[in-house]
Amino acid sequence: MSKQMSHLDNVPSTPGKFKTEKPHFVHNRLRWHSSLAKLTFWSFIFLGLILIFFFRSPSSNPLQQDPSRRSLRTYNWGGPAWEKRVRSSARIRSRNGISVLVTGAAGFVGTHVSAALKRRGDGVLGLDNFNDYYDPSLKRARQALLERSGVFIVEGDINDSALLRKLFEVVAFTHVMHLAAQAGVRYAMENPSSYVHSNIAGLVSLLEVCKSANPQPAIVWASSSSVYGLNTKVPFSERDRTDQPASLYAATKKAGEEIAHTYNHIYGLSLTGLRFFTVYGPWGRPDMAYFFFTRDILKGKSIPIFEAANHGTVARDFTYIDDIVKGCLAALDTAEKSTGSGGKKKGPAQLRVYNLGNTSPVPVSGLVSILERLLKVNAKRDIMKLPRNGDVQFTHANISLAQRELGYKPSTDLQTGLKKFVRWYLSYYSGGEKAAS
Numbered sequence: 001m002s003k004q005m006s007h008l009d010n011v012p013s014t015p016g017k018f019k020t021e022k023p024h025f026v027h028n029r030l031r032w033h034s035s036l037a038k039l040t041f042w043s044f045i046f047l048g049l050i051l052i053f054f055f056r057s058p059s060s061n062p063l064q065q066d067p068s069r070r071s072l073r074t075y076n077w078g079g080p081a082w083e084k085r086v087r088s089s090a091r092i093r094s095r096n097g098i099s100v101l102v103t104g105a106a107g108f109v110g111t112h113v114s115a116a117l118k119r120r121g122d123g124v125l126g127l128d129n130f131n132d133y134y135d136p137s138l139k140r141a142r143q144a145l146l147e148r149s150g151v152f153i154v155e156g157d158i159n160d161s162a163l164l165r166k167l168f169e170v171v172a173f174t175h176v177m178h179l180a181a182q183a184g185v186r187y188a189m190e191n192p193s194s195y196v197h198s199n200i201a202g203l204v205s206l207l208e209v210c211k212s213a214n215p216q217p218a219i220v221w222a223s224s225s226s227v228y229g230l231n232t233k234v235p236f237s238e239r240d241r242t243d244q245p246a247s248l249y250a251a252t253k254k255a256g257e258e259i260a261h262t263y264n265h266i267y268g269l270s271l272t273g274l275r276f277f278t279v280y281g282p283w284g285r286p287d288m289a290y291f292f293f294t295r296d297i298l299k300g301k302s303i304p305i306f307e308a309a310n311h312g313t314v315a316r317d318f319t320y321i322d323d324i325v326k327g328c329l330a331a332l333d334t335a336e337k338s339t340g341s342g343g344k345k346k347g348p349a350q351l352r353v354y355n356l357g358n359t360s361p362v363p364v365s366g367l368v369s370i371l372e373r374l375l376k377v378n379a380k381r382d383i384m385k386l387p388r389n390g391d392v393q394f395t396h397a398n399i400s401l402a403q404r405e406l407g408y409k410p411s412t413d414l415q416t417g418l419k420k421f422v423r424w425y426l427s428y429y430s431g432g433e434k435a436a437s
């Protein structure tokens, strides 16, 4: 090496070219290498320290900080006894029955749909992550109710693909009733990522497993009246525009409808989206107005009643749970088979969207008047401007499509439905500590 160097040093050349530059270049390269090594070394040390700090500090643990990820906690599932329960719950017990995986089975609509399917002899397996968006003890009480009628709810998250795959390994579900979601219009401002986690990532995770299942199930899932957003044409028809969502909740449901289109198009999955209009009734959701108005009227607390600009009426097409359940079952019964298998499409498949509403909107003040009569207590009304956090002024469903194709015909008016709700509420919360929650 030194010989070569000296040889090179002796080569006559353009003045300065080799003699001065070559050794300088080699020298620089060595220096550069050594600085690079030092830099890499210290970068690794620095990175390591950051990682140690990040994972050891409890407040910065992303799993603890981000409530949207609370459902990523580990659940126990698997094993022969568990599989036996899964199989038994999903077993069809009537002629021409179907076997349905109901996601969100401990939720309001999920519980009612699961119970109705079971009653008519279908196989039903529930799945729910029992998150704490609202009082989980209500979800546990619904679970106990379902258990008594022979429906087992697996505890787990729709984002857990391994669990979903396992369920399809154990049972060849003919249908999926997908009701697991992050609900609520106003909460989306507080915890936006939980909507993306459940309503978008969760939906994709479920569809991925369904598309690979063999046979593929037909899927019916919960969209929302909120997709109509700022649409002013009433009543809302499925053909109306849905490209102006007013809340992130609505945007994720609208995204769900587009995702459904994609999976139908690419994989031949049969998909039916149901746009529910403000569903209410016994075993309902405590975050909804009719529910917490009841609680607060009974407690003598004032209730915030929204009104639009210039004292404009805010109204909803409140729809009773039993009518919604009939719509869900009709959607399952009319769902055609998916056409793909093992992740490959074999032909065009059914893709549908229906409004499931009541077709008679009632102002929120009207809802409160009915509750006052039923509870025999005067409400302390606190009239407030409709907040700009996702609420729309009114909803009103055109249900002619669902009527024609599903035989959907809601038959419960708000007065009748609320009477049933109040009766349930008073009996459920008659125990001391429950009433306080």
Ligand SMILES: O=C(O)[C@H]1O[C@H](OP(=O)(O)OP(=O)(O)OC[C@H]2O[C@@H](n3ccc(=O)[nH]c3=O)[C@H](O)[C@@H]2O)[C@H](O)[C@@H](O)[C@H]1O
Residues within 6 Å of the ligand: 183, 184, 185, 223, 224, 225, 226, 276, 277, 278, 279, 287, 288, 289, 290, 304, 305, 306, 314, 315, 316, 364, 391
């Ligand atoms: O159809 C849907 O797809 C959605 O329906 C439901 O949303 P909403 O119709 O907004 O129901 P809900 O909150 O009970 O408010 C009812 C009325 O009370 C008014 N309202 C509300 C709160 C309040 O403090 N005061 C008030 O006047 C409020 O302005 C509104 O006019 C579901 O929660 C949602 O998950 C989704 O499924």
